[in-house]
Amino acid sequence: MDSIIKKICAGDVRSASRLIRDIEDKIPEARAKIKRLYSHTGKSFIIGITGAPGAGKSTLTDALITELRKSNKTIGVLAVDPTSPFTGGAILGDRIRMQSHAEDRGVFVRSLATRGALGGLSQAAGDAIHIMEAMGKDIVIVETVGIGQQEIDIINHAHSVLVILVPGMGDEVQTMKAGLMEIADIFVINKANRAGAKQLQMELTSMLNLSSKSAEGWKPPVVMVGDAFKPETFTENIVKLSKKIEEHHIYLQQSGKLTERMHRKAMAEINDTLHACLLEPVIKSLAAGGELEKFAEKIKNRKADPYSVAEEIAQRFFKKENEK
């Protein structure tokens, strides 16, 4: 086993963070490392946190860390923020809310930029989770971007998905639209001291009663989290929330749903890696030779159709692979 793998498995933060960086930068050698790391993964409980920008995802993550640390669980956090499509740069602002845990050795917070990914996470997120698992984190919390549209990548990675809503933001409709209704295992109404919280709770509950999900044995609970600025009640509510998360974990284990989710996750991983390992190199090599442009030109001028082009490419590339 090479030393970096050893170090990561021993929980070394620096090695872990560096490898995550290599994955983000698509350094080819990094994949080999993940291959070797893979047998050490799959043991953490993974919590996804999603919701509109500013809903309080990071604030809740921070509070959850505090709560979970009371029982000495080790925690990894991946916080994803958007990359600017114009400059390629990003301001990673989630960490700021979790800085009070910076010195706690049991907590590892790593920020990721989306780098063009649209599903609320980044391409590297999956492997970053693997790396945190290999480090032996009991729990990995993944905070999504929160752009509010296609925030569905998270179900392929997390065991429990928390959807954060805030009263008075027209969230209910947004929730339905974004398909968040289907992905939520637990709803959190944050800033519940604001007007409209009770109503939001009622609407959600009645929507949930109609949804098919409740028939499966787990009806997503709606947890009200009061004002983050009122220490006593806030802590109480966070305790409640973390209990619900635990209940959900137990439910997943006992109902066999956990294996189901692990299976779903494996399927997604095959899908993602096929994309990364087969499609991306093909496209890259075509683009490098200028062929991609030529194919596009042909299709544009109706000299060829996209299916034939795809077949031609497939023949060429994948035959080669077979012959080898």
Added chain:
Amino acid sequence: MYFSREMQEASLKLSRKWEDNVQKSLKNNPDQKARFTTVSDKEIRRLYTPEDIKDINFAEEIGVPGEFPYLRGNQVTGYRGRYWTFRMFSGMGSAQDTNNRWQMLLREGQTGLSTAFDFPTLMGYDSDSPKALGEVGKCGVAIDTLEDFLALMEGIPMDEVTTSMTINPPATVLLAMYCAAADIKGVPLSKIGGTIQNDMLKEFIAQKTFMCPPEPSVKLISDTVEFCTKSVPRWNTISVSGYHIREAGSTAIQELAFTLRDGIEYVEDVIRRKGLNVDEFAPRLSFFFNSHIDFFEEICKMRAARRMWAKIMRDRFHAKDPRSLWLRFHTQTAGCSLTAQQPYNNVIRTTVEALAAVLGGTQSLHTNSLDEVLCLPSEHAVEIALRTQQILAEETGVANTIDPLGGSYFIEALTNEIEEAAWDYIHKIDDLGGMIAAIEKGFPQMEISEAAYRFQQQLDAGEKTMVGVNKYATNSTHPLPLVDIDEKVSEEQIKRLKDVRRKRDNKAVKKSLDDIRGACKKGDNVMPCCIDAVKNLATLQEICDVYREVYGEYKDPGLY
């Protein structure tokens, strides 16, 4: 504005002629720049004429000093009876060091004291807290207990000199120390006067010296207002501050609007929470503005501020007492306009800014020292800064007449434009549900960030000039003698603190801290318990820790 139709026509004809001439002239002599703007990036026209102020109703909108809308000043006699207060902000090292500087300033003709505290004190930490590492006595005086405070006030006649304290989250504690010190010196509370800055909203917006969340922070402020209204009638309870908003990079309009809107928030809270009548406490509210480098914009901002506050108090709060309608304000020249490069140029900048403040009608003024961008001001630099004010007051004649620029086409037009833009902001914040709600949404923070970033980009692109920085830069340096705070200050301060902790009655301390905790939980006024606690030698941090425990700790929400 016009006295007759004929006059207007003649004037318009002349203006048109001038415009034609401009067009002709531009062909051969083009302008140096495409846009002519203030430092806040507000566009200024080439010429202002009677047309620009034709709709102004003199009696209602300009008026005379001492009458609504107070555009031209609160005082009927202007500066003839009394100049503005020359108030130099100072504080350094230990209480003893600062007391020495104060004695010097009073000897040199300063008329009021103004305290700078070090960062641990400002943030509610004791000098031996790990958070205080490297900071003790650096940017101001370190105060941990009443003993330090008594050393600070040694030999200062508390019934004659007023003291301003730039203190925010722990304002209750410092006010309590001031009251306790007066008590010990035998000066009745009715005789002491001074100011605590006590403006938390601008901390959330701009300066980031915060401790508890906005809601309870405002509650503590209302406690001090109530307490002073009843027991310390000469105390200025809140100094609603735009200075720091501006230093954080806002425009003049943002500074004006956010400051006045903060003022509204405080007034509303005191009325709602304490049930006081507006005229009982509003006369003791004061304001604090920045005087930046753009001369006319600053004058107009200050004039607009007076008129707007008068309208706010009259129309929004139905105040009756004229003193409630007065916007009294302190001014500090802009720290952010000074440059570390060619530092002697800072004297010129400060002079221009101070002049703007005087023409804007300030009641009190701090002029920055030329070395303030580099370190704490040296005694010599402070003296030049103080002399700058004295020269303006006593040599230049600018204080001879009230509001000398009033009636200028440009000044009145710009005053109106600034006021209008500021109202837009105020209404926007009203729509967001008030300042606390706006802060939670990051609205003012975001606006300021934008403005600050825009300015920096304009500076980098050479569209804005800072002499010695992005133009006329030289390599030759004229090194300044810099003031340095010895790390010994910290050691000695920590030793003093430990001695106090050892010798005091710890049971009594615990009891008085419990009393504060009880008052916080019940929503009672904390001031009486605070005074007891400081008398028992509870430390600043011990009291602030109670606040943090009950109210929660506010952390930097980060970027906007």
Added chain:
Amino acid sequence: MPERKIRVMVAKPGLDGHDRGARVLARCFRDAGFEVVYTGCHQTPEQIAAAAIQEDVDLVGLSCLSGAHRILFPRVVELLREKDADDITVIGGGIIPEQDFTMLYDSGIKAIFTPGSSLDSIVEWIKKNINPTSAEFL
């Protein structure tokens, strides 16, 4: 070799909250195409060093206006060194009198930018001096 993205952290050690410069810098770094982690105000050197390592940044920019830089800046460098992370470049800015430069350079601060340094000059410096390495070379 794929192009490596530069990651930087902007941090404010100490108790002063004057974060205008820090915030302007963070935005400028984003616009320069860097990934920027901002820690917020009121950070201890310990928090900053820990965060820098967890985030695997190439560079930490410290901003301090309170005069505490002489103690706080070297402390950050020292902590990084203790954790075998002295390949993370540390630069500083804020109100830093020239007489302190030597002492800071000696302590391991690689560059100092005072008010008046143009944003471009800072970005240029970073692009020239920062060369992200891979985990291979650890």
